[in-house]
Amino acid sequence: MLTRKNVSKTFAVIGDPIDHSLSPNIHSAAFRELNLDCSYIAYRIPKGELKEGIESLKKIKINGFNVTIPHKIEMMKYLDKIDESCSIIGAVNTVTNNEGILKGYNTDMEGFLDPLKKKKIKIQDTRILLLGAGGAARAIVAGFAKEKAKSITIANRTLEKANNLSILAKKIGLSSIPTEINKIENLEEFKIIVNATSVGLKNEQSPISLKSINSNTVVYDIVYLPMNTNFIKKAKEQKAIIIYGYEMLLGQAVRAFEIWHGVEAPYNAMKKALLGGF
Template identity: 40%
Template sequence: MKQVYGVIGHPIAHSLSPAMHEAAFKECGIDGTYLAFEVKEEQVKQAIDGVRALGIKGLNVTIPHKVAVMEYLDEIDPVARQIGAVNTIVHKDNKLIGYNTDGQGYLQALLPVLPKALKDMRVLILGAGGAAKGVAVTMAMNGVKELVISNRTEKKANDLAEECSGLTNSSGLPISLAQARLTEFDLIINTTSIGMTPNVDQMPLSLEMIAKGVVVSDLIYTPSKTRWLKDAEARGAIIQNGLEMFVNQGALAFEKWTGQSAPRDVMSSKVKEKLGGLSC
């Protein structure tokens, strides 16, 4: 019997997850299908009830449901609990177990481009939403030297910094002060949607003051190189977009669902194909 997996979100029609996971199933010889389910905010409980009733084997969760699904699950992994969001659900032994693979997926993509160890890096994260939580907690858990969260709503930045304070030296910072202190950071991460297609002329922050050799990372991958990343590259920064994070978080979910190693190369190639051959 074909195993069913999927992703819930709103909106969801743009999702590349179905193509990526279908390619992985085919490569691994798994008789599975992966579907995108449009679920509005008031329908989350019914959607999770449907996962139980229909025997759906696994689910990804994307914006805006990563927090809301948590109250309807039987168990939540400690890392997901610490992050405060779930992006992967495993249906096993009649239980729904929630995980978060965003942070680890991001870390796996980031480590190969870093010029020095995480423990020696001062990190600035722009944004304080669901994606920022996964990245921030993972950075903190891996012992960065300093973690600073900057967000347009200062309270959200301070709250996220407080959540990370037991793991590393962390603080919140207004956007205006972050702009003034850019030279202090070794790694600057944009977790917001600013600069994403179609608003490609927007930037989350000016990079006029960055030091050469700093790492500038953008979780956006459409376009593959945002205006922000182009500006960073022109100023001598090491740049990275969000495509490999997307692939890695999906691969980690695949491994939790199936118990098999994910074919990351196949998954990455399929996503790039769907994006029109754009590279990372």
């Protein structure tokens, strides 16, 4: 007689829009690779309906879920326990459900750092330029603070948001200079330049000119669709060191997988599934 070693487990990603999420592909590939009796679904919860959405997830005894736009900040209200990664960033992207007790984590910070570490790029004592001051930028600032960067210049379209993020950076020990994105100059000062604006998603031009960078500059675009944004193309013209948005996406999914399953994630199988989804 066949016996099941594992009780079947269900996971989800919640957000709106959600139908183009690549997370179901990535996690399902990992389940197949490790022969886990698990499933992962995309569940659309519109803004304003988060409370009811979470109740229904609890009813079906969901084992864990990812959280994406627009719920990453509001979800904090519904957590019973909060990991440190979440409290520093003020947003949640991964939740575990242990018999109705919801614990929140933020794997965006480690996911962001993962490709930099894999490529052995030195962060300590380097100057960083960060474009954008939205939700993702908060996790990135926390990552650079953790890795003891020398300073971060936060350049945003809306100066007030750059100012607010700069206050957070200083609070967690990272020297920070807020500025408007169209006032950025002297790019050669920066070792790492990150695009954390949403510019590129609709094939827009690069948010800044990259003409003055060189082949030692690391250019990291967190926008992952399209893979080759105009920002990435301009960086390639300067022969810069490139990090793609999909690498962060993969990094955060790997961390979430390991929180839920307590085993090493099958990185290559997850990467193959993700790249196949483009």
